[in-house]
Amino acid sequence: MGQITRTTNPTKLKQVDKSHFVVRVGVDASGGKVFWLDSFDYKAAGLNSSLLLSCIAHAGSTEEYFELGSVSELDDEPKSIRGLATDRPLKFRFIFNNSDESLLVGYADGVKALDEAGGLGPSLVDIEPVDLKGVTWTLLLPEGTGNGEKPNVLVEKKIFPTAASAVSHPWFGILVMPEVMRQIALAIAKSPSSLDDSEHWIAAWAGFIESLGVDRPPESDEDELAQQAWSEEVVMKFTAKGIFRHHVARAVAEMEGVQ
Secondary structure (H helix, E strand, C coil), rough: CCCCCCCCCCCCEEECHHHEEEEEEEEEECCCEEEEEEEEECCCCCCCCCCEEEEEEEEEEEEEEEEEEEECCCCCCEECCCCCCCCCCCEEEEECCCCCCCEEEEEEEEEEECCCCCCCCEEEEEEEEEECCCCCEEEEEECCCCCCCCCEEEEEEECCHHHHHHHCHHHHHHHHHHHHHHHHHHHCCCCCCHHHHHHHHHHHHHHHHHCCCCCCCCCCCHHHHHHHHHHHHHHHHCCCCCHHHHHHHHHHHHHCCCC
């Protein structure tokens, strides 16, 4: 497997849709660039859970190769890519093989890292810097029910002048986003049937909840204790994702004065 590069001929291999991958990038405590595969929906891609996944990160003429384990138990720890060129677009190629042979069976080319949105994904939540006059952040849930409406995290623009500066900051990730997820999960728990209503904004969250490995919320929308318990489970699964280990490591390094 070590000889495989991004130029390996993909003829006759299964081409996997890039939309099934969620790749994140960031910097480690020393300022070096890192990436991690936040999620890969192998079921939607129609792949066997035993397949092994590898990644070739490349920029210009530079590239790095990583083995990420089986598609059902991915290694989502941040990987250093500080050796890649910084003046060329960064892209990722993913390749698949059976566990007992090196012959490739599938690939995905030209995958780009998503702009971070607190780990939720840009299609699910907006982040908007505004003048909050002292409050550092607040969450606005959609007032209507229309499909296409999104929760909106308002952040104080004196602290975070851009959405990108907020979502890439470790303290925003570990202190703000878990509570954002809790409030959204509670809204979902109060209207569980909306997950099946394609005309409701909550329906867009059905796939995300499933990807966390959390069962659907209780059918009753009147049991507040059950709603709170379910929302807490969502938060626990949400904060177990690789992006949070990355943010926590950076926050700890900052507190300890590590440059």
